[in-house]
Amino acid sequence: MSSDQLPTVQRLRPQGLVNSPAFSHVAIVPPGVTTIYVGGQNAVDADGHLVGQDDVAVQSARALANARTALAAAGATLSDVVQWTVLFVDGADLGAGYGAIASELASDEPPLVMAARVAGLGVPGALVEISAVAAVVH
Template structure:
């Protein structure tokens, strides 16, 4: 796995709520486009339900990551775009529900969350993109 280290504790900064301040990697990386809560037919999933939309967006992101030959442990950084940043705990809960089985006790990737005025369509509440370190055995993707 090309993820080398996760910087999680600094005396100069407060503890993070489960994400790394920085992640170092070696090898090839991929920048994955933002994913929203759509099904395979392009229909919105979980309209008015941030938890359902977060789950579907992460599911879609996981499909892309797996097709790159990677998995959750290879994600270096998430960038989240949300309509209401006060709902961040819902996103964290769903993220942890999905990532904890893959990461175990390892901190989540580096992460940024930005509140925006609008997303791709009016029915969407969240969008997530990722930077992924491609494992050496999958680097010919």
Template sequence: MQHHVRPAGTPPTNGYSHAVSFAGPMLVISGQVPLDAEGRLVGYDDCAEQTRQVFRNLEAVLAAAGATMGDVVKLTVFLTTMADLAGFRSVRDEFVDPQRPPASSLVQVSGLVHPAFRIEIEAIAALRPPVE
């Protein structure tokens, strides 16, 4: 896996790579929302807590496939308000290696599947070949 954080001629980044290249199998993770393992909403009116739960859910899905956040090559983030951007970035940086951040897109949406959800994140991860 190679992270192209800021190739020559590209603008500065804030917690993401412009591109990540890899070879081998990949894992595509559906959008994760701020529900815990029992299906309860976490952080009703707190984007940071919702974001933390979403990343915990991503970690659980990755672990089930034998991967970690370090294997994530692309994040797509959906926020219902850009007022939550700083809170999202702060929590993201707890889970993502700032030296090897994934490629990323962030989109403001008018709403998510549940009106209390403030964030949803989907991911693509590069899986390591099994050790034989």
């Protein structure tokens, strides 16, 4: 199959919904594309120690780096992500958290994004958790 015949993931920002450069509203993943699910990533190092203590920007950057590592293990990159889920603990500075990762997530066809504030996360002291769904065209 030539590259012009490869299936592509479509990311849509339909008229009638807010047109944001930060996210799309709909993603269509065609048959023949490998879907990859990345579980929630916190700001922990390879030994399971929390990185960044009370700094949500440092934690966000590390959680995204961990998500990148997980994606790479499955043959994907940040640009293959169809949807991000970002959870911030109540009281965390969202501006600082997003500010630390926004440039890495920027795209002409941004993924879908679901963000929420939560009371707490599974890793004690964690301020952010990031998970992803990616689609890789072969």
